Amino acid sequence: DAGVIQSPRHEVTEMGQEVTLRCKPISGHDYLFWYRQTMMRGLELLIYFNNNVPIDDSGMPEDRFSAKMPNASFSTLKIQPSEPRDSAVYFCASSPRQGAPGANVLTFGAGSRLTVL
Amino acid sequence: GNSVTQMEGPVTLSEEAFLTINCTYTATGYPSLFWYVQYPGEGLQLLLKATKADDKGSNKGFEATYRKETTSFHLEKGSVQVSDSAVYFCALSPSGQGSSASKIIFGSGTRLSIRP
Numbered sequence: 457d458a459g460v461i462q463s464p465r466h467e468v469t470e471m472g473q474e475v476t477l478r479c480k481p482i483s484g485h486d487y488l489f490w491y492r493q494t495m496m497r498g499l500e501l502l503i504y505f506n507n508n509v510p511i512d513d514s515g516m517p518e519d520r521f522s523a524k525m526p527n528a529s530f531s532t533l534k535i536q537p538s539e540p541r542d543s544a545v546y547f548c549a550s551s552p553r554q555g556a557p558g559a560n561v562l563t564f565g566a567g568s569r570l571t572v573l
Numbered sequence: 574g575n576s577v578t579q580m581e582g583p584v585t586l587s588e589e590a591f592l593t594i595n596c597t598y599t600a601t602g603y604p605s606l607f608w609y610v611q612y613p614g615e616g617l618q619l620l621l622k623a624t625k626a627d628d629k630g631s632n633k634g635f636e637a638t639y640r641k642e643t644t645s646f647h648l649e650k651g652s653v654q655v656s657d658s659a660v661y662f663c664a665l666s667p668s669g670q671g672s673s674a675s676k677i678i679f680g681s682g683t684r685l686s687i688r689p
Contacts, residue, residue: 499682549674560605566615
């Protein structure tokens, strides 16, 4: 398996623009997570899905952020409009279903580094 | 509630030095404990884990022992290398049925730099 695939790896945009980050989880993993990492706040869980259904989005900072998972192999995190304070590294991670081997282990993608000017 | 506390960084050591990164936790029952490592420009990856008291997780020369009596899971390595420079995260997953990665709690991370 190629692991969790994220794109783009780097994104530089101007304030007010729409940003879309993409993630392909490991095939067969039921859970998908979006995290944000900054120097100031560390690693924050934004939202997670189980079987393509959003379960907990309490970590999403505000209405400018939205996430979708239209099928088991694809998810997007969208920021519209973007602001400089959204600059961070955004990670996608996936894990197997509850009770399966490795169910409580996360596999992370390489991250998408977003810079909003 | 559940929480993880790990030593503040950054930690700077010379090559071949002995490494300890402290991690303590608060949780009910018997959580699973983890160390994740994040190399520069990469995502976090699992380094080692332990699922019950007195278990020792080990990988790449790193070790950590699950100590229930002190609620600790300290990371150790006998002789560090420049390639070990990274950020290390301690984490726990609560015990019980239905446990999944959705309940993982991470520490704040400890940055380790190794001088040649």
